[in-house]
Amino acid sequence: MIGRIAGRIDYRADDHVLIDVKGVGYLVYVSDRTMSALPAAGEAVALYTDLLVREDNLQLFGFTSLVEKEWHRLLMSVQGVGAKASMAILGTLGADGVSRAIALGDWNAVKAAKGIGPKTAQRVVNELKDKAARVMALAGAGGSTNAVPVDGTDDAVVEVVTPAPAPTVPDTPNADPAAQAEALSALTNLGYAPGEAASAVAQALGDDPALKTAGLIRSALKLLAPKG
Numbered sequence: 001m002i003g004r005i006a007g008r009i010d011y012r013a014d015d016h017v018l019i020d021v022k023g024v025g026y027l028v029y030v031s032d033r034t035m036s037a038l039p040a041a042g043e044a045v046a047l048y049t050d051l052l053v054r055e056d057n058l059q060l061f062g063f064t065s066l067v068e069k070e071w072h073r074l075l076m077s078v079q080g081v082g083a084k085a086s087m088a089i090l091g092t093l094g095a096d097g098v099s100r101a102i103a104l105g106d107w108n109a110v111k112a113a114k115g116i117g118p119k120t121a122q123r124v125v126n127e128l129k130d131k132a133a134r135v136m137a138l139a140g141a142g143g144s145t146n147a148v149p150v151d152g153t154d155d156a157v158v159e160v161v162t163p164a165p166a167p168t169v170p171d172t173p174n175a176d177p178a179a180q181a182e183a184l185s186a187l188t189n190l191g192y193a194p195g196e197a198a199s200a201v202a203q204a205l206g207d208d209p210a211l212k213t214a215g216l217i218r219s220a221l222k223l224l225a226p227k228g
Contacts, residue, residue: 002060006046009039017062019045028062031091037064052083061087068095070135078127080120089113096190101125103132103218104225133214136186176212180205183216192224200224
């Protein structure tokens with residue numbers, strides 16, 4: 001299994017790039033969002049990859065983060081969602097957007113992707129809602145890290161980790177400390193300020209101190225969602 005490729009972009013097409021790794025060219029398919037984030041031809045790049053094996057074809061799909069790769073894997077586990085549909089969803093929403101939409105049960109957001117109908121969007125949300133928290137926690141563990149090139153170094157990339165702030169939540173009797181930490185990490189990695197993330201988690205725990213990670217993230221996201 002090819003899980004990650006680091007090299008230089010030989011050329012860019014509409015939906016794929018050719019990455020030269022020490023003389024071997026790998027054709028890697030990417031979403032529109034990922035394509036727009038990639039450097040120009042001739043520059044260094046690194047992508048996490050997933051290999052799709054068919055009887056008559058092998059295809060590599062590339063992702064800028066482990067979270068995006070994991071969502072691709074999970075999306076393809078849903079009946080009626082193939083690689084093309086998965087890439088359309090990720091290209092429209094991004095990994096963080098998919099996390100929010102599925103955690104909140106917002107199938108309309110999923111339906112906004114090209115080629116995704118309402119029934120498929122609802123199936124995606126229903127089948128994956130219990131897995132959203134685990135993927136979001138992966139972001140907190142560094143899974144949202146993007147691979148970036150190192151100028152002037154042949155065939156070399158580094159993965160830069162920007163540690164998320166560590167907000168705290170007031171003590172709540174019977175609350176699960178691990179669930180609090182994972183929820184805070186996931187919310188801050190989704191772009192919420194540490195203070196508002198901590199406030200939402202605290203409020204959610206106040207309503208139900210027994211919430212575990214998945215339920216806590218869903219409840220906090222609902223509290224953070226724009227009103228009206």
